[in-house]
Amino acid sequence: MSGAILSGTENPAGNAADPAPVAHVVQGEVDHGAAVVHGRPGERFRTPALDLDRLVWPRSQAGPAFEVPTSEIVDLLVETGLHLKDDTYGLLAEALEHMTAVSPLPGEVLERAYALLWRSFQRPGILAQIDNELGGADVLDGWREVVLPDGRVAGIRAFPPRLVHILAGNAPGVAAQSIVRGAITKGVNLLKLPSNDLFTATAVLRTMAAVAPGHPIVRSFSAAYWRGGDTAVESVLFRAQFFDKLVAWGGEGTIRGALKYIGPGFELVSFDPKTSISVIGEQAFASVEALREAAEAAATDATFFNQAACVASRFQFVEGPVENADRFAAALCERMGVAREFSSAGGPKVGAELREEIEVLRGLEDDYRVWGGYDGHGLVIRSPEPVEFHPDGKVVNVIPVPSLAAAIRYAGVATQTVGVYPAERKVEIRDALASAGVQRVVTLGMAGGMPPGLSHDGFYPLQRLMRWVNDE
Incomplete structure (x- = not known):
């Protein structure tokens, strides 16, 4: 040389x-x-x-x-x-x-x-x-x-x-x-x-x-x-x-x-390059405390390194009717503006192109609802199917599903981590998630940081x- x-x-x-x-x-x-x-x-x-x-x-x-x-x-x-x-x-x-x-x-x-x-x-x-x-x-x-x-x-x-x-x-x-x-x-x-x-x-x-x-x-x-x-x-x-x-x-x-x-x-x-998702069981709606716990765990996963990391959850599937998804989305948005060990209360403002996509959805109620603003403190979109654009910068898409098993069809080889609430329901879906191509199944709130000695x-x-x- x-x-x-x-x-x-x-x-x-x-x-x-x-x-x-x-x-x-x-x-x-x-x-x-x-x-x-x-x-x-x-x-x-x-x-x-x-x-x-x-x-x-x-x-x-x-x-x-x-x-x-x-x-x-x-x-x-x-x-x-x-x-x-x-x-x-x-x-x-x-x-x-x-x-x-x-x-x-x-x-x-x-x-x-x-x-x-x-x-x-x-x-x-x-x-x-x-x-x-x-x-x-x-x-x-x-x-x-x-x-x-x-x-x-x-x-x-x-x-x-x-x-x-x-x-x-x-x-x-x-x-x-x-x-x-x-x-x-x-x-x-x-x-x-x-x-x-x-x-x-x-x-x-x-x-x-x-x-x-x-x-x-x-x-x-x-x-x-x-x-x-x-x-x-x-x-x-x-x-x-x-x-x-x-x-x-x-x-x-x-x-x-x-x-x-x-x-x-x-x-x-x-x-x-990977993306990650969360699935939230109906147990999150058993009490005010359970909903608060699930929303905090989901927000922790969604905002890890202000959503710049592969483990950060961008799509979250909520078991039950639309009303459950809306309650969860509102609670999640409130928790996304909190500073954590690996996230800040505020992040970069939502970019113009993504903002235009979201503004279109604001005009399509009741099929879509939007919580939060574009200031980087967190924004949540509820939709009947996953949105076609890539949520980024502390933006999360919440989708209602009839069962946790119904969320599996949205996972694939590009899905790295799936956070599950409550923890005991992981056993129901972990084999099917693995078959779909998922690499990690974790308790919701534990997506950030991979323990040494496990697969990556x-x-x-x-x-x-x-x-x-x-x-x-």
């Missing part, structure tokens, strides 16, 4: 409105260069030039951490988490200051999310991933012996992979989760920074580097920004000669863009990330 690439425009010297600085991490070393300017006027940022040669690790050499004991890696991750919790080096505060300019999330939500990033680095959660997804650390640290049906003894190993990650920027936890998983694999990792989260991944990696300068895990990570779809960069990097797998988060455009590079020896591990989007991530090798 050749040397530096200016993926953007050169930074003019002496610019009065200096674009925000974005650091890169290259094999564990921080690069503060500012050779390239990206973005639109008023939203510009500057990055180092890309040195593509330094963003790959030669296959002729083992990765820095290939033979590091898993116990040592877990200890480093836990120590990193403690320093993230205290923000010992001020790197999260620095990242947060810049994040407010590029993230669609309000500052108060980002601040709370950053304050909780350390949770991804807790020992019980890390060990749960290793044990549940891989069956233990022995297969990471060496060869696990297995007895074949014919009596022969074979060996299997989860061998360290070479991974390039396309991160999503809708929630800071994606970066933290990707770093933890990448470290557990012992492989080498190139993180592509998203334009709406240019700072979280590098803040975490810089904290890890400060905790253990020069550690093999530290040297196993790079994080850099380039414009998504830039063929001058991606056609060079996204090759089997450098990486085993492309780990892609994001929307349909991101996933389809990644697919064109996939071929023999270079596999796609995709966290596809229908598969075990660590198991998919590893290179499985046999000795027969």
Whole structure:
């Protein structure tokens, strides 16, 4: 490969409105260069030039951490988490200051999310991933012996992979989760920074580097920004000669863009774009307290990261007559304007295009009813069938159904999480939901945050990330 690439425009010297600085991490070393300017006027940022040669690790050499004991890696991750919790080096505060300019999330939500990033680095959660997804650390640290049906003894190993990650920027936890998983694999990792989260991944990696300068895990990570779809960069990097797998988060455009590079020896591990729904049983109307409980739980799921996350519920199906749906919709709208751990009382104002769609429905009573306004504090639409547009920005569509089973036909392979109220009614519909393509069934109000060690989007991530090798 050749040397530096200016993926953007050169930074003019002496610019009065200096674009925000974005650091890169290259094999564990921080690069503060500012050779390239990206973005639109008023939203510009500057990055180092890309040195593509330094963003790959030669296959002729083992990765820095290939033979590091898993116990040592877990200890480093836990120590990193403690320093993230205290923000010992001020790197999260620095990242947060810049994040407010590029993230669609309000500052108060980002601040709370950053304050909780350390949770991804807790020992019980890390060990749960290793044990549940891989069956233990022995297969990471060496060869696990297995007895074949014919009596022969074979060996299997989860061998360290070479991974390039396309991160999503809708929630800071994606970066933290990707770093933890990448470290557990012992492989080498190139993180592509998203334009709406240019700072979280590098803040975490810089904290890890400060905790253990020069550690093999530290040297196993790079994080850099380039414009998504830039063929001058991606056609060079996204090759089997450098990486085993492309780990892609994001929307349909991101996933389809990644697919064109996939071929023999270079596999796609995709966290596809998803939506989530809720189903509310007639038990919610047994008392005023039950309705309040159900509405609060539904609002918690609907407003998770102000509805920017895949787990946030956009369509909610209410068992019973239209009158039940209306009572629930009114209670839900009232609770959507409340600040929570991962949401703010107010969010972005509803966009003009979506607003026009909703205004049309306001004129179609009694088939449709609308609660709330366009100020970002929450809006609920009751309709006989799911609306054809995509509810977004704290907008929820409530649909009456004769039974919980009747809501199943609205679920599919693009449905990630289904929240159910009350919890005991999950057993009625979970198999049918799974058959429809759903990946998670949870108690209503518990959609946010996936417990470590369970499947994600229908598969075990660590198991998919590893290179499985046999000795027969």
